[in-house]
Every structure is written in structure tokens, then in C-alpha cells.
Amino acid sequence: QTEQLLHQHALALDTLDPEGAIATDVAYTRGVFYYSTGDFAAAVEAFDEIVQPRSLSQISDSVLVTDVFAYLGSAFYRLQNYQKALDYYLIEDRWLPYQVESIEYNRSYRKALNSLYRAQSEYALAKYEGETEAFQQGKNLVHQAFTFLLPNQANPRFRNPILSGANVMASIFQEQQQYDSALYYLELALPLQE
Numbered sequence: 142q143t144e145q146l147l148h149q150h151a152l153a154l155d156t157l158d159p160e161g162a163i164a165t166d167v168a169y170t171r172g173v174f175y176y177s178t179g180d181f182a183a184a185v186e187a188f189d190e191i192v193q194p195r196s197l198s199q200i201s202d203s204v205l206v207t208d209v210f211a212y213l214g215s216a217f218y219r220l221q222n223y224q225k226a227l228d229y230y231l232i233e234d235r236w237l238p239y240q241v242e243s244i245e246y247n248r249s250y251r252k253a254l255n256s257l258y259r260a261q262s263e264y265a266l267a268k269y270e271g272e273t274e275a276f277q278q279g280k281n282l283v284h285q286a287f288t289f290l291l292p293n294q295a296n297p298r299f300r301n302p303i304l305s306g307a308n309v310m311a312s313i314f315q316e317q318q319q320y321d322s323a324l325y326y327l328e329l330a331l332p333l334q335e
Contacts, residue, residue, distance in 0.1 A: 165191055169205060172212060181216040188213050203238040204246060210236060211258070218262055223270060227262040230255055249289050250298075256286035257302055260309050268316060276313050283310050300333045307333075 172187035188209050210233035218226035234255045237248055263279035266272045283306045290306065293299045307330035314323035 165205070169209065172209070176212055176216060181219045184216045185213060185220075188216070203236060207233050207236045207238070207251070211255070214258055214262070218258075218265070221265075221269070223262050223265040227259060227266065230259045230262060234259075253286040253289045254302055256282040257306050257309070260286070260306065264309055264313055264316075267313075276317060279309060279313055294333065304330050304333055 168187050168190040172184045172191075175181070175184035175187055191206070191209050192213070210229050214226045214229035214233060216226075217223075217229060234252065237251055237255070238246075239248060260279040260282035263275040263282065267275035267279065286302070286306055290299050290303050294303055307326045310326040311323040311330075314320070314326065
């Protein structure tokens with residue numbers, strides 16, 4: 142219904158909302174809806190409306206843009222297009238703003254999460270697409286994330302990302318038949334399990 146209203150009143154909206162903020166919000170909401178229902182192809186289509194060069198140039202909310210790139214990366218990861226997922230995560234990393242008015246925004250935390258998403262994509266590239274050099278890149282990315290996450294592990298917000306990173310590391314080392322190292326990361330994660 143919202144999209145019908147947008148089309149029906151397009152001329153008035155062009156005058157009242159020349160930046161297209163309403164259309165961006167609708168596309169974002171649609172993308173999140175499709176993503177949450179598991180329709181990742183439809184989510185990609187919705188989010189693509191936002192990241193077109195014409196649309197991007199008019200968006201002033203850089204956090205929204207980074208969220209869209211993160212969703213695109215995750216959607217492509219779930220669609221098993223690991224290289225495209227990695228590409229979008231790299232774009233997200235470049236778009237992360239340095240300062241935002243929101244108190245909840247923490248750039249270091251977002252960079253750590255981005256590193257973990259990229260590590261998962263690198264692991265998948267190595268395991269499923271045979272790009273074994275990506276294993277090392279995945280390990281480097283988890284180490285990069287852990288430099289910020291591990292000192293803050295008492296904070297409940299950091300537990301799941303640390304568990305995710307430890308699982309990626311354990312999986313990589315298991316694939317490389319380095320079982321002692323895999324066990325080390327599984328033991329690292331153990332106290333964080335609830």
C-alpha cells in the first residue's frame with residue numbers, strides 16, 4: 142500500500158521530498174522485511190534501489206548506507222555468492238562513518254563486526270570455492286576484530302561476535318588439519334557460552 146501511495150503521489154513527493162528520503166526508507170524497510178523472511182534475492186533487489194549512484198548521492202544518513210551494504214553482503218553470503226558478499230562487506234567498511242550523533246554507534250565495534258563478516262566470507266571462499274589463500278586472510282581478519290573485542294569480553298554485547306570469530310578460527314584450523322589451534326579457539330569460546 143505504501144508503494145502504491147508513493148507512485149500515486151509521485152509528483153507531490155518530488156516537490157516535498159526532493160532527496161527521496163521517503164522512497165529510501167520504504168526500500169530499506171522492504172529489504173529488511175524480505176531479508177528477515179529469508180527471501181534474500183528480493184532483499185537484494187530492494188537494497189539495490191538504495192545503492193544506485195543517483196540514490197546514494199542524495200542520502201545523508203551514512204549509517205543507513207553502511208547497514209544496507211552489510212545487509213547486501215549478508216544476503217549474498219546466504220545466497221552462497223561469497224565473492225560478492227565479500228565485495229559488499231569491503232564497501233561497507235569504506236562507508237563506515239567516523240562520527241555519528243547516535244550514542245549507540247561505535248565505529249570500532251562496527252569495524253570489528255565487519256572484519257568478522259569478511260572472515261566468514263573468506264573462509265567460505267577457501268572451503269567451497271577452493272581459494273585456499275583466503276584461509277590466511279580470514280585468520281588475519283579475525284585477529285584484527287579480536288584486538289578490539291577480546292578486551293571487552295565482559296560486555297554481553299561482545300559475546301556473540303567473539304563466539305562467531307572463535308568458530309571461524311576453529312573451522313579454518315580444522316580445515317587445515319591444525320587441530321591443536323582449532324581446539325584453542327573452541328576453548329576460548331567455551332566460557333562465553335551461556
